[in-house]
Amino acid sequence: MTMLIKLIKICFILIFTYFVVANIVIYLYANKKPVSNADTLVVLGSQVIGKPAVAHPTLAVRLDVAYDYLKDNPQTKVVVCGGQGRDESATEASVMAQYLIDKGIEPSRIYQEDKSTRTAQQFIYANHVLPLGNTVVVTNDFHLLRSIMLAKRSGISQVSGLSAPLAWDNIDKYYALIREPLALANSWLFDHPSDDMKNEQ
Secondary structure, rough: OOHHHHHHHHHHHHHHHHHHHHHHHHHHHHHHHHHHHHOOEEEEEOOOEEEOOEEEEHHHHHHHHHHHHHHHHOOEEEEEEOOOOOOOOOOOOHHHHHHHHHHHOOOHHHEEEOOOOOOOHHHHHHHHHHOOEEEEOOOOEEHHHHHHHHHHOOOOOOOOEEEOOOOOHHHHHHHHHHHHHHHHHHHHOOOOOOHHHHHHH
């Protein structure tokens, strides 16, 4: 029994250490700066809510940050990503596109990737919509490290990230402290966009 307790304690310490280190690395990565005048801004999708659909506050933060970058870099095009989930009344991409248009971004600069249902698909499908070139990825701060990893695995070699930090009064911020280290480990182990997906039209 004593040995079992020791093993449980060691496992707990290792797991706790992983979560602490992972969250520190995620935080540090989120503070890196993107390149200027990128060819393409890729805004990763997230939940849309209501009928008619509108951006969830977590997604709206991404779109506001994307708007600021597009305003400051007028030559950059943008691909908004996200299909339609079972509990969504429209595709995430269509809601995101309309959000940016309503803020003043020209529709001709906006491209929609509306097939993806998870992060590992979004870069592959976005590259089918528009050759991405030098790319800046926009997502929330906790999600940026995993997204850049998946972008590189999808064949996007010139990629940097633009963090959309969540405020501490957004409950998603707290969920992410637990969920994102687990998602990061899962993606590192299992998310390898396949050649079939890369060749999919």
